[in-house]
Amino acid sequence: MNAGLSGTDPEHALKAAFPLPGGTQDVYYARSNFVPLPMIERASGVYMWDEDGNEYMDVSSGPVVSTIGHGNARVADAMAAQAKTVEYAFARLARNCANRDYAARLCSLAGPGFERASLTSGGSESMENAIKFLRQHAVATGKPSKSKIISCQPSYHGATISMLGINGEVMMAPFLDGFAVMSEKIPAPLSYRLPENHDAQGYARHCADALDRKIRDLGAKNVLAFVIEPIGGLSTGCVVPPAEYVHSIREICSGYGVHLVFDEILCGFGRTGKFLAAHHWPDSLPDIVTMAKGLASGYCPLGAMLAPANLVDELAGLTGFEFQYSYNANPVSCAAGMAVLDEVDRQDLVTRAAERGATLRAGLEAMRPDIPIVGDVRGLGMLMAVELVADRETKTPLPHHIKPADKIRLHGLRNGLMIYSRPASGGKYGYWFIVAPPLTITEDECGELLRRLQGALSDFVQELRAAEIL
Ligand SMILES: Cc1ncc(COP(=O)(O)O)c(C=O)c1O
16 A cells, blocks of 8 residues: 555646535635645544545644544444434434433533533534523623623634634634624634744733733733633644743633633643643633634534533523524434544543653653754643744744645655645745544554654655755
8 A cells, every 4th residue: 555645746736626516625716826735535443545545644634633543433333323213303402312412411521610512513502602602691691891801813713704703813803804793812822933032931921911901902801712722723823822921811800800711622622731721820721711623523514612500590581592403413313423522531541642642752852953943842641743944953944835734744744744834924924734544543644644744854854955944
């Protein structure tokens, strides 16, 4: 079996990819995208194979989705059994047992403060639910002026129109202008390329002060929530803030009566070595946590908004939470989520995330002497990003015109790797790729992944040298 994409003719690939009628999703993507998307035919564990027999290791679990790896028969069987018993029951008209059992298990893993779960079909829906829930609670409890959302620049919270307004993504400005309600932005506590005279701790303090100032400027009575990815994903390249920052934002929000929302859609569900990222700072828990992606590990769409019982019950006693989607708490999704949790327990994957994450991190760090473009390796557990630079000394990013994110994806494919990299904020903050394989990855597979990655990065370095960029 081949490892990686070989000898693709772009013209031919383009014609073959877009037959009429139909076409795969990339029929909508920019035709200038020069990375051919392989047609995946089969997947098992951390491996995927395309229709030409090329093999890829799933370096980033897609966009950090595949918690337990591909092709798990136990999960598939649990979904089939549920579909044969009750495939659907509309949550406004009926309860379903899979919802009851899954919510109980999810909430007990999340622990005190997160006793209720509203189950959706994904991350953006869960973020929408969190904001709508808090807004409805504010209106129902006599605080209708609370409507402002504060979020970070850069950040990512979803692709619905309201989430696009909350995201800290500078490239979307022309699209959003006059179209979406924009949140108020404060700087994210970035850790690598910092303003002059700042170290990471000092900059994080500056960012927490910015939150305090922003709430005062807007008037606390007008601010509904501060929304943050507690550990970053693609938007920041897996930035992990200092503990003092998390304590500060918790104190600031509590002091002003502003809700703190942790978007754990990407970073939650065991990947960082704790079930919730919030569990790394147990004395600074948020009011609301949103989850998705890894919850059902890609076997079906599933998301969750976790909230404290007192808030949910209070609103239920007033107006009730008005909004839902037809697929909320779908029984097959809940059965899949439950079966994924069974696998997480059976294989002790939260512990393994911390252990194998350390192996991978050491391997990535060890590439520095040979691969001069490795600028920063950051993250926690099995959620890491590698930031690529043209000059390690000055932290100069790779030049925009070469499309660094596309290049690393392409070199990955040629070396048998599926790598998630996109130019967040148009590359304004630099270029990185995500290293977050399924938590089931073995020690041997970690070694193989690192070998292939060293090959991909070496090829990229060679190309950059040939173009006299290095
Ligand atoms: C931090 C974060 N929040 C929200 C979302 C949106 O989730 P979804 O794509 O499932 O709608 C994503 C997706 O990448 C994400 O990374």
